[in-house]
Amino acid sequence: MSANFAVNSIRDFEFILQEWLPTENVFNYPQFADYYSKEDIKSVLEPILKMCKNVIEPTNAECETHPVTFADGKVTTPPSFGPLFHKIQEEGWGTSNIDNSDDAMVLPEMLHAAVWELICAANPSFMPYVLLTSGAAGLIQSFGDEKVKAIFLPKMMDGTWAGTMCLTEPGAGSDVGDITSKAYPTDDPRIFKIQGNKIFITGGNNDFTENIIHLFLARIEGAKPGTGGISLFAVPKYWVNEDGSLEDNDFVNTGVEHKMGLHGSVTAALSAGENGNCRGWLLGIDPRENEGKGEGMAQMFQMMNMARMETGHMALSCIINAFANARDNAKERVQGRLLTNPKAGRVPIINHEDIKRTLMMGKAHIEAMRAMMYRVYLAFDQRHRDPDPEVRKAANDLIEICTPLCKAYPSDEAWWLIGEALQSYGGYGYCEEYPVSQIARDVKIYSIWEGTNYIQSMDLLGRKMNMKGGSVFAAWVKEMFDFYAANKDNEALSKEFNILGKALNSYQAMIKAIAEYSKTNISKIPLYSRRILTASAQLFCGRQILDQAILADKKAKEVGPSHFDYKFYTGKVAAAKYYMHNVVPNVWAVAEIVIDGDASALDVPDEVFEY
Numbered sequence: 163m164s165a166n167f168a169v170n171s172i173r174d175f176e177f178i179l180q181e182w183l184p185t186e187n188v189f190n191y192p193q194f195a196d197y198y199s200k201e202d203i204k205s206v207l208e209p210i211l212k213m214c215k216n217v218i219e220p221t222n223a224e225c226e227t228h229p230v231t232f233a234d235g236k237v238t239t240p241p242s243f244g245p246l247f248h249k250i251q252e253e254g255w256g257t258s259n260i261d262n263s264d265d266a267m268v269l270p271e272m273l274h275a276a277v278w279e280l281i282c283a284a285n286p287s288f289m290p291y292v293l294l295t296s297g298a299a300g301l302i303q304s305f306g307d308e309k310v311k312a313i314f315l316p317k318m319m320d321g322t323w324a325g326t327m328c329l330t331e332p333g334a335g336s337d338v339g340d341i342t343s344k345a346y347p348t349d350d351p352r353i354f355k356i357q358g359n360k361i362f363i364t365g366g367n368n369d370f371t372e373n374i375i376h377l378f379l380a381r382i383e384g385a386k387p388g389t390g391g392i393s394l395f396a397v398p399k400y401w402v403n404e405d406g407s408l409e410d411n412d413f414v415n416t417g418v419e420h421k422m423g424l425h426g427s428v429t430a431a432l433s434a435g436e437n438g439n440c441r442g443w444l445l446g447i448d449p450r451e452n453e454g455k456g457e458g459m460a461q462m463f464q465m466m467n468m469a470r471m472e473t474g475h476m477a478l479s480c481i482i483n484a485f486a487n488a489r490d491n492a493k494e495r496v497q498g499r500l501l502t503n504p505k506a507g508r509v510p511i512i513n514h515e516d517i518k519r520t521l522m523m524g525k526a527h528i529e530a531m532r533a534m535m536y537r538v539y540l541a542f543d544q545r546h547r548d549p550d551p552e553v554r555k556a557a558n559d560l561i562e563i564c565t566p567l568c569k570a571y572p573s574d575e576a577w578w579l580i581g582e583a584l585q586s587y588g589g590y591g592y593c594e595e596y597p598v599s600q601i602a603r604d605v606k607i608y609s610i611w612e613g614t615n616y617i618q619s620m621d622l623l624g625r626k627m628n629m630k631g632g633s634v635f636a637a638w639v640k641e642m643f644d645f646y647a648a649n650k651d652n653e654a655l656s657k658e659f660n661i662l663g664k665a666l667n668s669y670q671a672m673i674k675a676i677a678e679y680s681k682t683n684i685s686k687i688p689l690y691s692r693r694i695l696t697a698s699a700q701l702f703c704g705r706q707i708l709d710q711a712i713l714a715d716k717k718a719k720e721v722g723p724s725h726f727d728y729k730f731y732t733g734k735v736a737a738a739k740y741y742m743h744n745v746v747p748n749v750w751a752v753a754e755i756v757i758d759g760d761a762s763a764l765d766v767p768d769e770v771f772e773y
Contacts, residue, residue, distance in 0.1 A: 166597040167219035167284040168486035172207040173730055174529065175276045178536050179203050181717070182710055185540065188270050191547045197267050203276075206269070210255070210277050214284035221246055222285040225426030226600065232418040237367040240287075240426045244370025247291055251321025255281070257296045258319045262303060271546070272539040275475065282479040286604045287426030291324060293472050294365045297465040298325025298377045302396055305445040305461050307352065313402050313443075314375050323373040327465055328360045328397070328432065336617055338459065339389035343380035343434070345442070356380055356397050356442045357435035359416075364611075366430025367399075367415040373408060374399040377465065378434065378442055379458050385449035386456070393449060394458035395442030397434060412439035423603030467561075470569035470612045471538065477573035477608040478531050484583040484601045485524035491587055491596075492517050511586070520586050526707075526741040527579055529734065531572045533706035534699065538564045559634045563626050564702070566618035571699035573608035574615050574692075580605055619691035622698065623676065639673075642666060642705045654715045654735070655708065658742040662704055668750035669701055675757045685764055690756050697752040704746040711738035 179185050180200050189199050198206075224240035231238045250256045255277055259268045269277070282289040299318040302310060317323040334340040343358025358380055360366070367374065378397040385391030400408035412435055419429040434440040446457035492512035500509055511517050537560075544557035584591035584598040591598055609615050627635045643666055650659045672694065679686040714734035721727055 166487050166490075167214050167222070167483060168490050168597075169211070169214070169280065169283050169483055170486065172204065172211055172276075172280075174532065175207055176203050177710075177714075177730075177734070178532065179272060179276070182533075182713055183272070183536065183540050185270075185272065187548070188272070188540065188543045191270075191543070193266075193268065193547060194270055198269070198273070203273065206273060207276055207280070210280050214280050217249070218246065218281060218284035218288070221288060222426075222600075225285070225287045225424070226594075229425035230418055230428050232415070235414065237369055237415060237418060237428055237430070239369055239428060243288060243291070243368070243426060246285075246288060247324075247368075247370055248321050250281070250292055256292045256321060257299050260296055260300045260303065261319060271542040272536055275536065275539045278472070279475060279479045279482070282476045283483040285426070286476060286480055286601075287424045289476060290364045290424075290427050291368065293469070294327060295321070295323075295325040297327060297469055298375055300468075301377050301394070301445065301461060301465050302375070304464060305394070305457075306396065306443070310352075310396060310443050310445070314396060314398075317373070318375060322371065323375055323398075324365060324368060324371040325375045326363055326365045326377065327462065327469070328363055328366070328376045328378040329462065330362045331359060332361055336613055338379065338392070339387070341379060341381065341392065343378070345380040345382045345393060345395060345444070347382070348441070351448065352444050353441055354380075354382065354395060354444055355435060355438065356395060356413075356440045357438070359434070360432045362419065363430045363432055365428060366432050367418070367428050372400075373402070376413070376432070377445075377462065379462065380442075382444075382449055382456070384454065386454040389459045391449055391454055391456045392458035393456040394445045394461045396445060397440065397442035401441055410439075411441060412437050422606060423600070424607060466612060467565055468542075470565050470618070471535070471542075473608050473612045474569040474572040475535055477576040477605055478528070478535065480601050480605040480608075481524065481531075481572065481576050481579050481583075482528050484580040484598050484605075485521065485528065487597050487601075488524065488583040488586045489521055491590075492521065517586055520582050522737070522740050523744070524579060524583060525733070526737040526745065527575060529710070529737045530703035530707040530741045530745070531575075533710055534564070534571075534703045535568055537706055538568055559629075559637065562629060563622075563635060563638045566622040566626065566695060567699040567702060569612060570609070570615035570618040570692075570695050571703070573605075573611075574696065576605045576608065577602075615695070616688075616692055619695035620688060622695050623687055623691050627673075639666075639670065642701065645705055645709065649708070649712060652712060655711055655738070658708060658711070658739055661742045661746050662708060665701055665704065665746050665749040668753035669697065672697070672753035672756045675753075675759070679759070683759075683761070686756075686759060686761060689761065689764060690752075693752045694756065697749045700746055701749050704742055704749075707738045707741050711735045714738075 180203055185200050221242040224242050228240045259274050261268055295318055299315060302314050318325055329338055331341050345354040345356055347354060376397045378395045379392050380395060381391055382393055398411055399413050401411040402408060414433050415430050416433050417431040421429060446461055449456040493510055495511050496508050497511055498514060500513060541557035541560045545554050548554050580602045584602055587596055590596050646662050646666060652659060711734060714731040718728055718731035
């Protein structure tokens with residue numbers, strides 16, 4: 163089984179972080195100023211690129227040859243995963259990057275995201291162990307008291323222990339308010355007995371860390387029903403005694419899922435407190451002292467919102483590697499003759515029109531999605547560290563609006579885009595000896611993880627569009643109109659800006675129609691919500707990739723055709739043009755569908771689906 167990591171360049175990262183985004187202020191924040199500058203992008207990412215090829219890529223093959231197994235209550239992961247997990251943690255690319263102490267040497271979020279993008283492309287099955295440990299440690303850092311932090315954080319930061327998030331139960335998936343897990347008080351007001359079952363817990367077990375700290379949702383007796391009464395607990399696999407020794411905590415792995423892909427990633431079923439001896443530390447306020455209101459869901463959303471960003475980013479990393487492999491195959495495989503010159507002999511398939519279209523389709527989507535993602539990662543750095551409260555507020559507003567877009571759009575498009583990359587191989591693509599088949603199987607989960615993409619779409623149309631009376635969403639749309647107005651006369655990109663203008667007007671009309679449906683026929687909102695999210699993301703991506711194209715066109719003209727960067731810059735412009743002409747028109751297509759208001763899917767009885 164081939165496990166090719168075919169990404170061979172960090173040039174687009176350099177463009178995004180050194181040339182396009184206004185990152186100089188981030189690098190001047192006190193946390194980074196003494197360690198990094200925007201000129202250090204290459205020195206950070208080039209060694210990561212080499213590590214991905216030489217160290218991480220071989221571990222991806224083990225996901226198929228030595229997949230996760232479960233027997234006699236014990237899980238076995240691919241043999242290379244343990245050493246790799248500890249290497250990533252020890253070298254500072256993992257959980258330690260969330261350290262918020264004053265003297266911590268951490269990367270800006272936007273640069274750390276580039277590191278993780280490359281690692282995930284090299285082995286998607288491996289990344290959840292690092293991401294979830296980082297997210298769990300971040301929750302403890304934010305909401306744990308000093309004792310809890312002292313118990314758990316040092317060993318989670320250095321990778322001795324791992325972490326997870328435990329939400330889903332057999333009878334409660336996305337409807338978290340229906341969970342049945344319970345928490346019972348003990349003599350210590352911060353320690354509770356925990357009882358309940360969780361399923362689909364990614365990273366819920368492993369065989370390479372001493373302990374696993376589960377961020378576990380449960381309801382304390384006397385708390386309110388529904389999500390409002392849920393609390394969050396740090397529940398270790400092994401209880402940590404005062405002297406640091408470990409003992410059984412009545413928390414067991416009862417099975418693992420046999421999945422379509424990500425065969426090196428444990429997806430566990432867990433049982434807590436079957437013998438009444440599972441204990442966990444409460445994070446935050448006891449709901450019995452807070453009118454029955456728990457803080458668990460609000461706390462968990464800190465982890466979930468970043469996890470949603472990371473889920474979309476993992477999907478993007480798979481798209482990137484799939485098309486890098488497709489590109490290499492298209493350059494090497496000789497077959498067929500050019501329609502324009504059939505007598506010239508056989509040619510590499512990259513010269514055929516449909517293959518070039520396929521590769522450009524991949525490049526355009528990748529660069530548009532990447533532009534969206536890193537614009538939002540910049541906002542994470544600004545929200546966390548900028549001294550100006552107005553900058554932090556604007557960054558938070560952008561993050562709130564764009565999180566469902568960043569999660570859902572790449573993970574929705576990944577499935578068919580990687581299918582197109584596979585298609586370019588012909589029959590070889592369907593064979594397991596070639597890498598894209600594994601990437602296709604691995605990528606599908608991302609549209610389901612962290613709330614299905616339907617849930618993301620309802621978050622956008624319900625909560626995000628109505629934040630602060632709709633003012634945040636209105637400002638987001640206005641910024642795109644302002645960008646259009648300021649640049650519509652750009653001579654090199656006039657056709658593309660015409661498309662953006664048409665898409666913006668159509669989008670505004672669509673939003674007006676949705677507002678009317680909320681009063682007259684609310685069931686049409688969930689009927690159209692996923693398509694509206696896709697159109698929203700395509701519009702925002704179009705705005706971002708056009709901004710990149712303006713800069714790239716200027717740079718190409720400055721350096722001239724003989725410069726080594728000329729093809730890079732002209733390629734950026736070409737990708738933007740393709741995206742605007744071939745993807746963004748979907749915005750007005752969706753708008754027409756929504757405004758038309760067809761409800762045929764809702765108007766029929768369930769029985770029609772029997773035929």
